Amino acid sequence: MTIQNRTYKLTDIIRLPFGCSALHASLLMLQKFAAGVVPTLQVLVSSAFINTALSVLGGRSPVSAIYPGIAAIVALIAYTWIAETLSRFSKVRLESAARVRFRGAITEKRAKLLYQYIEDNDTWDLISRVAKAPETQIKTGYENFLTLISIFLQVGGLLVLLLANVWWAALAIIGFTIPMVLLAIKSGQASYEANREVTKLTRRSEYLAEVLSGRDAVEERTLFGYGNKLNEQFRKHYETARKIEMKTLLKWFIRMKAAGILVAVISLFIAGILIPPVLSGKLSIGLFISIVTAVFSLMQVMSWQLTTSIDELAKHTEYLKDLTGFSALTEQPEALLLPAPAMEFQSLELKNVRFKYPGTENYILDGLSMHITPGNHYAIVGINGAGKTTMTKLLQGLYDDYEGEILINGKQIREYSQSELKSFFSVVYQDFAKYYVPFRDNIALGDANNMDSGDDAPVLRAVESLGLQETVDGLPAGLGMPLGKISEGGQDLSGGQWQRVAMARSLVSPAPLRILDEPTAALDPTAESRLYEEFEKISRGRTTIFISHRLGSTKLANRIYVLSGGRVAEQGTHAELMAAGGEYAAMYESQRSWYL
Secondary structure (H helix, E strand, O other): OOOOOOOOOOOHHHHHHHHHOHHHHHHHHHHHHHHHHHHHHHHHHHHHHHHHHHHHHOOOOOHHHHHHHHHHHHHHHHHHHHHHHHHHHHHHHHHHHHHHHHHHHHHHHHHHEOHHHOOOHHHHHHHHHHHOOHHHHHHHHHHHHHHHHHHHHHHHHHHHHHHHHOHHHHHHHHHHHHHHHHHHHHHHHHHHHHHHHHHHHHHHHHHHHHHHHOOOOHHHHHHHOOHHHHHHHHHHHHHHHHHHHHHHHHHHHHHHHHHHHHHHHHHHHHHHHOHHHHHHOOOOHHHHHHHHHHHHHHHHHHHHHHHHHHHHHHHHHHHHHHHHHHHOOOEOOOOOOOOOOOOOOOOEEEEEEEEOOOOOOOOOEEEEEEEEOOOOEEEEEOOOOOOHHHHHHHHOOOOOOOEEEEEEOOEEHHHOOHHHHHOOEEEEOOOOOOOOOEHHHHHHHHHOOOOOOOOOHHHHHHHHHOOOHHHHHOOOOHHHOEEOOOOOOOEOOOHHHHHHHHHHHHHHOOOOEEEEEOOOOOOOHHHHHHHHHHHHHHOOOOEEEEEEOOOOOHHHOOEEEEEEOOEEEEEEOHHHHHHHOOHHHHHHHHHHHHHO
16 A cells, blocks of 8 residues: 555545455445444334234234244344444454554655655644554544444434334434534534644643653653653643643534434424324334334434534544645655665765755855765864754755755766665764664664675674674673663663664665764763774774764864855864864864863
8 A cells, every 4th residue: 555646535435444454344334334224123123023012912912923023133132242343353453454554654655755844843743643543543534434324324214214104203303413414524624623733732742741751851850850840831732732622622512412402302302292193093002112212212323423423524534634735745756765785985075055944044055065085084063053964964865955066976966866875875863763673683774785684793893893792791682682671671771882883883884985973962072082083993994974063083084174154164184274273273272171
């Protein structure tokens, strides 16, 4: 299953579940259809049974005449019990299938989206709504649609009985049902619109809830005692979202239930009107009891089940609108391809590159030019906001709407496939990922093409090179030890150990260019300097680019580029820049004491 770029309509309420599991979608449909017919059969069977029982009691029929009626009632009751169990089974299996196929399709689409959508709040809210429990959305929407059909079958059967006996009562109920249906549709639309409004508030409250209760912040929560303050913010966002939703629900609940009360009054009136025909013998006692029971059952269905199902179905149609918007988001077709075999690196050149983020006016890079050659170590430094990380995003092809030229081996990077571009770079980010998988896989992910080869030699070399051997030896399962606390018996690592694991992941990559984008920012300057020195030693012969606003690594570089205002303000070796007495020298002197 794939998410196609098209308009998703009501027909997709059926199409999508059948695309996930035709068998269980069919079974659920049959069960719902049967559930719509059974109530009418129950009225007819009950009516016949009561009349037969009265006839037996009056001595007009033998006792044996009642047995078929009893058998029919027992059969219907037994079917109702079995059908409920089968329905639950079908719903569970359908949701499981949707979890694999539909959620998988949503996840695949997310992975292919242009990077700019990740950094846009409105688009990210849309993505969050669509991707939140999509399998439940599919199952619930389909179930509500079938429930609605089942209700119409049930109501239709009961109205036919009323039309045959009290035609005007049936018409009255139909007349009051139409406004209730319209109210339910508007209620569902309003509820989903309220959900759109509270999405941002919900995301904030969920984040604060994680900070207040999660493991990652437990030390600082204890140390700084900020729990009460953040709890106030959490309560503020949560309560604002809750009140918006509650106000919408209450408004439409009152309107619909007021209409439901009117239907109840009509039902009582119908029951009273039917008494004279019974007394005159025009209507049998069995049919009277069955019709009255059916009318009150109809009241329950009309005022609760029908309106609830239509309300939920209206919400689902709004979800389909969001799915339509999500499907229209532009993809990077080659985003999921693995890196191509490592390509020879000859040069990297940026020529007068200018770039501003979508929807903004200020250029982050404004005339950036630099030249990178093989086998050398480079340091790109500058204050926060100078454009260092933005440059790495452009090099990796995350944004391609820049001005100027970015050339690898003399060829525009736009002319490379995504697979080829990935093969050039191995990047360790400041907010590097912590994968809660075995230690071995955490490192082997750096060379995804060969991680299933069964050869641990590259991983072992990276472990040894980055001083992680003692860490591995201290783990009960060694390289096979699950990291993090989500697996039973999993082992967490210290911040410094996680950083070394991320750098080891870069080492096993065959990419010719290694970029360290401030991955050691959380370390103290001296520890950062030592780690850069270790990485420089084990990266000799490769091209490395150290990006930082701290200058502990700059002495290791063959060439230093100082960024300011989105362009290169100074360049040269450490000695040359210190002799020049410019911006670099001032930065270094201000930080000199950190490294003493």
